[in-house]
């Protein structure tokens with residue numbers, strides 16, 4: 001920094017000489033009828049300009065000492081981040097690592113170098129010019145300083161909002177790209193679920209946000225242009241307008257031309273460069289550094305990897321609902337009201353309650369598919385509201401009552417949530433859920449299915465097999481076994497419960513509740529939580545439900 005400042009000080013001297021020599025060449029030379037003296041002073045100004053070349057060389061030689069440590073630090077941070085992402089997700093890949101290591105780091109380095117160069121140049125040129133103006137006549141500072149300070153203050157004040165606007169624009173632009181990608185890859189599912197309208201509305205929102213962000217950016221760009229005009233061009237106008245007054249004050253004509261030289265030749269270009277670089281490179285640096293230095297998200301357990309061993313001990317809670325309140329529309333009766341629920345990893349929970357009480361709503365909230373009006377929902381310690389869809393997919397699977405089977409092989413249908421599953425993993429799922437009769441009936445795992453020709457129960461078996469094979473550590477079943485016979489239901493539930501991970505089942509039959517570790521009874525806006533025996537003793541509604549189920553079975 002000291003060496004850089006020393007070289008830059010030479011730039012101040014060069015600036016000073018530029019205006020001073022011009023003023024002297026007029027006052028002592030040309031205006032006095034001594035052209036040779038005038039030419040001599042101009043030669044001094046030319047020498048000052050020529051001396052600028054070694055100064056620039058000296059400045060550039062010092063620059064890497066500032067920029068290279070920054071780059072090294074960013075590269076080190078990117079490598080650590082990529083390795084941690086890869087190791088903590090069991091082999092998952094940080095797809096942005098290469099971009100961070102190469103282009104983003106280079107952008108940060110170049111932008112930082114540009115900022116240092118331009119800001120430093122402006123500061124030292126300004127010092128040289130202001131000292132020069134003072135030496136010519138102190139009155140010049142009265143004319144030049146106010147607009148310069150005003151413009152700089154305006155520009156400085158606009159830097160943060162400008163960077164925020166740039167950030168917002170980049171985010172919005174990326175969101176449009178993501179929506180396009182999601183829409184393209186989910187086209188089949190979107191059409192199958194009749195979700196074209198909803199998808200189009202989401203895409204429209206993303207495009208509208210990008211347009212609004214670009215407009216905001218343009219507004220701040222105009223503020224920047226205005227501040228450049230105030231700080232750079234206004235002093236020239238004021239100098240010209242104030243020339244008669246300055247001359248009356250005893251300021252010489254040569255000094256006025258020297259002052260104009262300082263403003264036009266030195267201050268204005270340095271100011272323009274600094275503002276342009278700060279506005280463009282500064283905003284780029286702000287955005288890229290923000291990305292490169294983002295804290296690592298805690299790796300979701302078992303994300304994007306085959307299920308591992310059942311987790312116990314200090315591991316994060318699988319599902320946590322704190323004071324959750326949900327109503328379908330303003331003024332509507334709340335379906336969930338101040339609901340508290342904690343499901344530990346490895347637990348098997350059954351949710352029971354009368355029809356329409358809110359069991360599916362609870363599962364949708366837990367899966368992050370429905371945002372509650374109030375309250376906090378966490379999956380494995382991560383706030384669901386902050387999880388991007390890809391992370392949610394890696395954390396949980398929700399199996400609804402209406403099983404979705406597509407025209408493809410049975411194997412592909414089973415591997416839908418884990419396309420990388422190998423043969424032995426698929427075979428294990430087939431064995432665990434006793435799917436062999438279904439495999440035989442459809443003509444093997446590699447025969448293309450006709451979804452219409454499958455019974456509702458068969459479709460549910462396929463959806464359950466898919467959930468069994470999925471790497472997500474939390475399974476949410478919403479009456480997903482209602483079309484199965486009791487034996488097939490028991491087999492499926494036992495297999496899903498034995499699978500490493502956590503299971504939450506909206507129970508269709510009493511037997512589901514009996515198999516669970518604990519039962520959640522939804523009763524209006526109240527909820528009771530406990531083992532089957534505890535609830536028999538504590539909850540009248542649970543006793544009623546058990547009695548009703550027993551009668552049906554009897």
Ligand SMILES: Nc1ncnc2c1ncn2[C@@H]1O[C@H](COP(=O)(O)OP(=O)(O)OP(=O)(O)O)[C@@H](O)[C@H]1O
Pocket residue numbers: 328335353354355356357358359360361362
């Ligand atoms: N999309 C929606 N818009 C408006 N109200 C809804 C919506 N979905 C559910 N509801 C209402 O919310 C309440 C709870 O519904 P939910 O489907 O969660 O209950 P449930 O306990 O799962 O019912 P079931 O056992 O019959 O499936 C019901 O009164 C239902 O009518």
